[in-house]
Amino acid sequence: MMSSYIYEEIYRNSTAIDIKDIFDKCKDQRKQVLITGRAGIGKSIFCRYAAYQWAEGQLWPHYELVVLITLNSLTHLKYSLVDLMEKQYFPCENLSDSYKQYFKSLCDEGKVLWLLDGYDELPLNILHQPDSLLNTIYQTQHHILTSRPYAISLSYKTQVEIIGFTDANIAMYLNQSFEQPNENESESQNLLTYLKLNTKIWGIAHIPLHLELICCLWRDNKISMVEDALETQSLEVTMLYDKMVQSLCQQYLTEQKHTTICNLTRTSFREKCKKELEFFENVAFHAMKDFSAIIDPKVFDEVEKTIGWFISDYPQLFNIGILKSFNDQRIGSHVDVKKPHYFVHLS
Numbered sequence: 509m510m511s512s513y514i515y516e517e518i519y520r521n522s523t524a525i526d527i528k529d530i531f532d533k534c535k536d537q538r539k540q541v542l543i544t545g546r547a548g549i550g551k552s553i554f555c556r557y558a559a560y561q562w563a564e565g566q567l568w569p570h571y572e573l574v575v576l577i578t579l580n581s582l583t584h585l586k587y588s589l590v591d592l593m594e595k596q597y598f599p600c601e602n603l604s605d606s607y608k609q610y611f612k613s614l615c616d617e618g619k620v621l622w623l624l625d626g627y628d629e630l631p632l633n634i635l636h637q638p639d640s641l642l643n644t645i646y647q648t649q650h651h652i653l654t655s656r657p658y659a660i661s662l663s664y665k666t667q668v669e670i671i672g673f674t675d676a677n678i679a680m681y682l683n684q685s686f687e688q689p690n691e692n693e694s695e696s697q698n699l700l701t702y703l704k705l706n707t708k709i710w711g712i713a714h715i716p717l718h719l720e721l722i723c724c725l726w727r728d729n730k731i732s733m734v735e736d737a738l739e740t741q742s743l744e745v746t747m748l749y750d751k752m753v754q755s756l757c758q759q760y761l762t763e764q765k766h767t768t769i770c771n772l773t774r775t776s777f778r779e780k781c782k783k784e785l786e787f788f789e790n791v792a793f794h795a796m797k798d799f800s801a802i803i804d805p806k807v808f809d810e811v812e813k814t815i816g817w818f819i820s821d822y823p824q825l826f827n828i829g830i831l832k833s834f835n836d837q838r839i840g841s842h843v844d845v846k847k848p849h850y851f852v853h854l855s
Contacts, residue, residue: 525668527558528567530652533666538618539650544657545670548717551654552578554670555625558652562621571650572619573611579642580629580802580850587641589615589649618650627655627662629850631802672714678703681716685723699726709748718748725751757781760828783817787825790814792851803831808845819845 531539545551555576561567562574577596587595590608594601614620622645634640645651646662653662657669673681682696703710703722712718725748757777761767767780778785790811795803808819819825826833826849833847 527554527561530668531568531666535665538648539621540646540664540666541652542660542662542664542667543652543654543670544660544667545654545672546656546715548715549670549672550716551670552625553716555623555652555654559623568621570619571621572614574621574623576623576625579624579626580631582630582634582641589641589644592641615649620649622649622651624651624653627653628659629802631800673716673719674714678713678719681719682723685720695726699723702726712748721748721752725755753785754778756828756830757785760784764824764827783815783822784825784828786815787811787819787822788830791831795851803849803851805846805848 530541534540543551543554558567559574559576562571568574575593575596577592581596582592590603590611593611594603594608611620624642624645627642630642634642646653653660653664679696679700682700686696686699699722703713709722713722754774754777757780758772761772761777761780765780772780791803791807794807794810798804798807812819825831831849831851833849
């Protein structure tokens with residue numbers, strides 16, 4: 509009941525704002541907005557949507573360029589504005605001096621808007637560097653910064669919170685999610701009814717990431733979900749993630765190990781993925797212990813000591829889709845544990 513109550517209170521005390529009007533409250537010449545929101549609420553999607561709308565000519569036409577930067581990709585202490593843009597968008601090219609000078613002039617003239625996604629995912633060594641590039645952008649550039657609540661140490665006069673879906677948004681999302689020709693038209697209504705009857709899951713369904721997980725599990729495992737809910741009277745968020753893990757194991761066993769999974773129980777899934785789950789649990793533990801979204805290569809050495817086997821013997825660990833390296837390429841049969849990695853989502 510508490511989850512539902514919290515969302516009702518949030519929406520009751522909130523004022524909606526259109527994305528095109530987000531700078532209207534900025535009184536200073538330099539436009540700066542902090543956007544906060546809990547994990548999975550849609551901060552990264554907001555940044556991508558804003559960049560896309562600008563590119564389509566639908567948003568903020570007074571900016572010559574909008575640059576989207578995922579902050580967890582920063583690995584060095586020292587960057588210039590040009591370095592950052594080049595690293596993010598032209599990693600395999602050497603930009604000409606004239607292009608670099610042109611970009612610098614746009615920055616100096618205030619014609620560039622920076623979308624900085626994931627302040628809470630910045631490596632600590634960069635976060636605590638007083639002359640870091642982030643501080644340069646903060647002090648001199650038009651920008652939007654996203655972060656989880658309470659993880660921000662910078663001061664912003666204009667702040668916006670992404671609070672997730674409204675009740676009407678949930679219904680609309682379900683209708684769009686189940687509109688494929690091979691799906692029953694009543695599925696969206698059935699799931700909506702199910703969500704409303706389970707108050708705790710109705711609360712977490714306002715978070716877009718959670719709602720997408722719920723839709724996937726409803727398609728693949730609807731009967732089991734209903735049975736679990738009847739046994740416990742409500743589906744907890746921990747149960748939701750437990751089912752997500754089972755679904756990932758199922759996909760992994762089918763696609764990469766070519767295992768027949770028709771009659772496998774939850775225990776059987778976990779037994780067949782024992783080493784994989786042990787690996788991810790230990791990596792996640794070390795990342796949380798270090799308060800870092802970036803997994804340093806040294807972490808893999810520590811994990812090997814804990815689990816007692818060599819990661820290099822199991823190259824598929826890095827191709828399941830849970831961890832990514834910063835070169836954003838599949839590793840195939842080669843395990844490159846000398847590069848920093850990150851979980852595809854902090855949740």
